[in-house]
Amino acid sequence: xxxxxxxxxxxxxxxxxxxxxxxxxxxxxxxxxxxxxxxxxxxxxxxxxxxxxxxxxxxxxxxxxxxxxxxxxxxxxxxxxxxxxxxxxxxxxxxxxxxxxxxxxxxxxxxxxxxx
Amino acid sequence: xxxxxxxxxxxxxxxxxxxxxxxxxxxxxxxxxxxxxxxxxxxxxxxxxxxxxxxxxxxxxxxxxxxxxxxxxxxxxxxxxxxxxxxxxxxxxxxxxxxxxxxxxxxxxxxxxx
Numbered sequence: 001x002x003x004x005x006x007x008x009x010x011x012x013x014x015x016x017x018x019x020x021x022x023x024x025x026x027x028x029x030x031x032x033x034x035x036x037x038x039x040x041x042x043x044x045x046x047x048x049x050x051x052x053x054x055x056x057x058x059x060x061x062x063x064x065x066x067x068x069x070x071x072x073x074x075x076x077x078x079x080x081x082x083x084x085x086x087x088x089x090x091x092x093x094x095x096x097x098x099x100x101x102x103x104x105x106x107x108x109x110x111x112x113x114x115x116x
Numbered sequence: 117x118x119x120x121x122x123x124x125x126x127x128x129x130x131x132x133x134x135x136x137x138x139x140x141x142x143x144x145x146x147x148x149x150x151x152x153x154x155x156x157x158x159x160x161x162x163x164x165x166x167x168x169x170x171x172x173x174x175x176x177x178x179x180x181x182x183x184x185x186x187x188x189x190x191x192x193x194x195x196x197x198x199x200x201x202x203x204x205x206x207x208x209x210x211x212x213x214x215x216x217x218x219x220x221x222x223x224x225x226x227x228x229x230x
Contacts, residue, residue, distance in 0.1 A: 043120075043206050043221030044159075089158070101147070101166055101212070104219070108158040 023090030139207030
């Protein structure tokens with residue numbers, strides 16, 4: 001069964017500090033891995049997308065890594081800001097058989113709170 | 117501005133009263149999808165559509181219907197809502213064919229069924 005597990009479930013850090021969120025997956029056949037940021041009550045917004053051949057991708061203060069051998073990814077946030085408070089969702093894409101469509105498997109997210 | 121819109125944003129209804137949540141995108145995307153998000157469960161796909169008149173079930177389709185008569189619109193229909201359909205619903209769209217294409221989400225519709 002395709003699964004995406006995220007840890008920790010929640011995290012509280014002080015403004016200016018760094019943090020790393022983890023994602024382990026068992027999705028097959030793997031196509032790509034995405035990290036989304038979801039502010040409370042709003043739709044998820046894409047941060048990074050990585051395919052099998054990419055092991056790191058940056059978007060400003062956000063850096064995602066991917067180890068396709070161990071099926072693990074991490075999202076590192078540098079110099080956190082109050083606006084980083086959100087849920088961060090790891091999403092793994094698998095190609096559906098026989099077409100160009102992809103099935104997304106969503107993790108449950110890590111709720112990050114950045115305090116002043 | 118490229119966006120996915122949903123209406124209504126908030127809805128409180130009673131068991132059995134048919135309702136429709138609309139979704140529209142202005143990016144000419146082929147693929148559209150509906151998700152529900154519940155505490156502790158993450159996002160789960162209800163239905164998806166790969167193009168006009170092409171729809172298919174996701175992981176949790178029971179109690180829902182969809183239609184895709186136009187490329188830009190993908191309404192979600194609850195023929196006889198029940199309290200277990202109380203949830204936060206998201207519509208999303210993306211182009212087809214490119215594996216790294218971003219999926220764009222709407223702002224969400226919070227539905228309460230009493």
